[in-house]
Amino acid sequence: MNVIIVGAGNLGSSLAQKISDLGHQVTIIEKNFGAASSLPRGRVNSGLLKVIHSDGSTASAMIEADIANADVFIAATGKDSLNGLTAQKAKMIFGIEQVMTVVKDPDTKNLYDSLGITTINQAALVSNQLAEFVTQES
Secondary structure, three states, X not given: OEEXXXXXXXXXXXXXXXXXXXXXXEEEEOOOHHHHOOOOHHHHHHOOEEXXXXXXXXXXXXXXXXXXXXXXXXXXXOOHHHHHHHHHHHHHHOOOOEEEEEEOOHHHHHHHHHXXXXXXXXXXXXXXXXXXXXXXXX
């Protein structure tokens, strides 16, 4: 599977490592050189993780990431609006079927869900897991 992730912060980097551990090709688009430096050098040097230093919301960065051959596109920056913009481009312009994004605002989640983008609200996910853990312990 060929996966593109926009954003190499804590979430994007962790996700990229987990997906590459499963044997999938991962391309990360990140304009901040410092953020991308947290990725494991061995995987980057071996080609298991490909890094493109560019603005992930641009069509040129997506094309450089070989979006035409992507199976999954994930927008995982820290900004809901940027995630939504990049996810919409991947879905509507490049025709990627499996597009996901991470958002903080629940209202934004509803909007992107309505566009056919799989949307994860981090706060809701964590609070659900913690509540489940607490109630199982009781």
